[in-house]
Amino acid sequence: MPAVHDRGGLPCDEPIDRAEHEWADWEHVTNALVGVLRRHGLINVDELRRGIEAMAPAEYESASYYERWSASIETLLVEKGILSQAEIDAAAAMLDARWG
Amino acid sequence: MADEHPPLEHVERGLRATRILAIRRLLTDKGVITVAEVDDIIERARERTPADGAKVVARAWVDDAYKARLLTNARSAVAELGYRLSHDAELAVVENTADVHHLVVCTLCSCYPTSLLGPPPDWYKSFAYRQRAVVEPRAVLREFGLALAGRVRVAVVDSTADVRYLVLPRRPSGTENMAEDALAELVTRDSMIGVAAARLPR
Known part of the structure; x- marks a missing residue:
């Protein structure tokens, strides 16, 4: 069984959807955070990839592209002790409450 | 904020x-x-847009010596035109000819020469493209509207975090007298991924 990210050759009879979506603000932020964190030497592309590939298969398959990036950024920052899981959870809960 | x-x-x-x-x-x-x-x-x-990639292709079309350098050492050849690759991965340029057509995919994720082409299109990152491009490239190309003659070999190149690919599409016929700037206008993003040919001149 190949790992979930190893998609080449998996059976698929769907046509390729060529519709483009405009990046949402949070997708721009996600993309940019990777760039900034790389610039500071805090994460690299291989680590980002590893964080994505380590996602649970069901989560990987249901997530959108930048949802996968976002999940990996969170994993890496916690792993490296740059942010704690508890403070990310708290800050996210605060934003959720504010935006209701 | x-x-x-x-x-x-x-x-x-x-x-x-x-x-x-x-x-x-x-x-x-x-x-x-x-x-x-x-x-x-x-x-x-x-x-970021595919315009920088298009300029690289147009230069290769008008300058054989440049093309040779681009095909052997893409990083330094694009640097000649002032483009710096923002990623550590190597860039490889693959040339389409009358005999072989290249198609780029990243089956593992989404590796792509963003420095020259801007962000990849959504379909490039889709499961359907990643899964199908390596097993039925001709069907994929037909879906994109490109029907290749049976004698043309299709070479699928799979990008990785270490090597990213840019396709050098064929120069359309009827463009012999066109200037480099005008030629660059014929070079689309899709032609540099390999799912399309370059535009024909008007």
Whole structure:
């Protein structure tokens, strides 16, 4: 069984959807955070990839592209002790409450 | 600040949108990174288009010596035109000819020469493209509207974090007298991924 990210050759009879979506603000932020964190030497592309590939298969398959990036950024920052899981959870809960 | 207001996508993409904005807030509050740095990269990402890649292709079309350098050492050849690759991965340029047509995919994720082409299209990152391109490239190409003659060999190149690919499409016939700038207008993003031919001149 190949790992979930190893998609080449998996059976698929769907046509390729060529519709483009405009990046949402949070997708721009996600993309940019990777760039900034790389610039500071805090994460690299291989680590980002590893964080994505380590996602649970069901989560990987249901997530959108930048949802996968976002999940990996969170994993890496916690792993490296740059942010704690508890403070990310708290800050996210605060934003959720504010935006209701 | 932008995150004082809920983005419209908040409703649909609640979890991850909220979490990444929370992460941005924490990183900037702690001084790990600055808001200006994030905004700077967002701005640059918005500005990147396939135009730089098109200029590289047009130069290769008009200058055989340049083309030879591009095919053997792409990084230094694009640097001649002032383009710096923002990633560490190597860039390989593969040439389409009357005999072989190249198609680029990244089966593992989304590796792509963003420095020259801007962000990849959504379909490039889709499971359908990643899964199908390596097993039925001709069917995929037909879906994109490109019907290749049976004698043309199709070579699928699979990008990795270490090597990213750019296709040098064939120069359309009837363009012998066109200037380099006008030629660059014929070079589309899709032609540099290999799912299309370059545009024909009007």
